[in-house]
Amino acid sequence: xDATTLTDRYVDAAMHTVPEKQRADLxxxxxxxxxxxxxxxxxxxEDAHAAEVAxxxxxxxxxxxxxxxxxxxxxxxxxxYYLDWWRLLKLLLWIVPACTAFAIALGQVIQLAPIGSVVxxxxxxxxxxxxxxxxxxxxxxxVLERLGRETxxxxxxxxxxxxxxxxxxxxxxxxxxxxxWLLLVAGAVLWDVFxxxxxxxxxxxxxxxxxxxxxxMIALFAVLAAxxxxxVLVYRRGGWxxxxxxxxxxxxxLLFGAIIWLLLEGRLLNPALVSxxxxxxxxEVPRILGVLLAVGLAIVGVWDALDAFRKARGSxxxxxxxxx
Amino acid sequence: xxxxEILDTHLQELRRGTVVLACLRLLTxxxxxxxxxxxxxxxxFATDANTLYPLLRRLDKQGYLTSEWNTDEARxxxxxxxxxxxxxxxxxxxxxxxxxxASIADLPQED
Numbered sequence: 001x002d003a004t005t006l007t008d009r010y011v012d013a014a015m016h017t018v019p020e021k022q023r024a025d026l027x028x029x030x031x032x033x034x035x036x037x038x039x040x041x042x043x044x045x046e047d048a049h050a051a052e053v054a055x056x057x058x059x060x061x062x063x064x065x066x067x068x069x070x071x072x073x074x075x076x077x078x079x080x081y082y083l084d085w086w087r088l089l090k091l092l093l094w095i096v097p098a099c100t101a102f103a104i105a106l107g108q109v110i111q112l113a114p115i116g117s118v119v120x121x122x123x124x125x126x127x128x129x130x131x132x133x134x135x136x137x138x139x140x141x142x143v144l145e146r147l148g149r150e151t152x153x154x155x156x157x158x159x160x161x162x163x164x165x166x167x168x169x170x171x172x173x174x175x176x177x178x179x180x181w182l183l184l185v186a187g188a189v190l191w192d193v194f195x196x197x198x199x200x201x202x203x204x205x206x207x208x209x210x211x212x213x214x215x216x217m218i219a220l221f222a223v224l225a226a227x228x229x230x231x232v233l234v235y236r237r238g239g240w241x242x243x244x245x246x247x248x249x250x251x252x253x254l255l256f257g258a259i260i261w262l263l264l265e266g267r268l269l270n271p272a273l274v275s276x277x278x279x280x281x282x283x284e285v286p287r288i289l290g291v292l293l294a295v296g297l298a299i300v301g302v303w304d305a306l307d308a309f310r311k312a313r314g315s316x317x318x319x320x321x322x323x324x
Numbered sequence: 325x326x327x328x329e330i331l332d333t334h335l336q337e338l339r340r341g342t343v344v345l346a347c348l349r350l351l352t353x354x355x356x357x358x359x360x361x362x363x364x365x366x367x368x369f370a371t372d373a374n375t376l377y378p379l380l381r382r383l384d385k386q387g388y389l390t391s392e393w394n395t396d397e398a399r400x401x402x403x404x405x406x407x408x409x410x411x412x413x414x415x416x417x418x419x420x421x422x423x424x425x426a427s428i429a430d431l432p433q434e435d
Binding site (some may be wrong): 026030032035036037059065068069 | 356358361362373374375377378393400402
């Protein structure tokens with residue numbers, strides 16, 4: 001009787017994942033098929049128990065067999081959805097943890113938290129968001145895989161979908177753009193010093209602290225001029241090099257570092273403007289605006305520096321591809 | 325992966341569809357799981373039981389086979405038989421197989 005038990009257990013295990021209404025029919029058929037196979041082996045002289053074990057071993061894992069019957073999917077995400085899943089996951093992992101860390105850090109800074117409790121929660125938050133993004137994205141695709149819905153992918157692949165060539169920052173328009181920007185910044189600063197860019201208490205007043213003129217402002221123009229020189233060199237060389245990107249990064253550090261330092265020291269903005277703003281709203285507003293401005297400047301500076309390195313890498317690759 | 329395993333994989337790929345064709349042709353005379361397994365093996369279509377049984381179910385569901393229980397004998401068995409749609413499919417598959425065989429024969433000869 002032990003022999004029937006083994007087959008019964010196998011059939012039970014296989015029917016576990018089979019829908020209720022097919023179960024009786026499928027179980028009876030499987031039972032008969034196993035019995036036929038065992039009988040054949042016994043007829044050729046095998047021991048009944050050994051024959052049963054051999055037949056069941058040959059049939060293999062009952063869940064796999066049942067999956068064959070029911071068409072159950074035996075992978076988490078198959079080839080149909082894998083690339084969509086992977087691309088979306090990469091995209092989200094670029095965006096979400098950075099945004100989370102930034103938002104948490106900003107909140108802490110505005111609450112005047114010490115630097116240690118700015119970085120810690122931001123890192124923890126970013127790691128948490130990595131786990132969340134991975135889990136939920138994967139879950140959505142696991143469900144899609146089982147429902148067999150089309151993804152957001154719009155139609156078949158065409159060559160139009162090839163990624164755009166890497167930017168090298170070496171076109172004439174890049175040079176003009178960066179020079180125009182530098183001139184605009186210089187012009188705006190000069191205008192601010194002599195005419196004022198802010199309108200408060202019924203009069204135009206400078207945004208920047210008048211005490212910054214002339215020493216700090218001249219230093220600023222020197223740095224802007226250095227940026228212009230780098231742009232010209234990049235254009236003449238036909239692309240960014242790592243050396244130029246490094247110089248550019250140091251200039252970014254000088255420029256944005258000095259501005260943020262002055263801002264945090266309370267020496268960047270015109271005190272008359274700050275007090276006018278404080279009176280018009282509340283004393284908290286200038287402080288919070290200052291923090292937001294500092295963080296914003298830091299992001300712009302880091303972005304600008306990294307962008308140069310990205311372009312340097314792009315033109316490096318282009319050079320290795322087309323030997324001169 | 326050893327050379328033998330690679331060869332096995334290629335042979336399996338090549339033979340995959342032929343089992344369906346063989347089943348559809350053989351089951352013009354009704355047959356049941358194990359009996360068909362034996363007959364396939366005897367005719368040179370060696371198939372694993374755990375491949376054949378789900379395949380029969382699938383063809384049944386797709387309407388290429390019909391099935392009914394035969395309780396005349398001591399052990400009740402589910403018998404399958406090729407339907408009209410199954411016979412049409414078998415003809416298409418056979419034609420295609422012949423076309424492939426002809427194309428292969430036309431390929432440049434090996435030494």
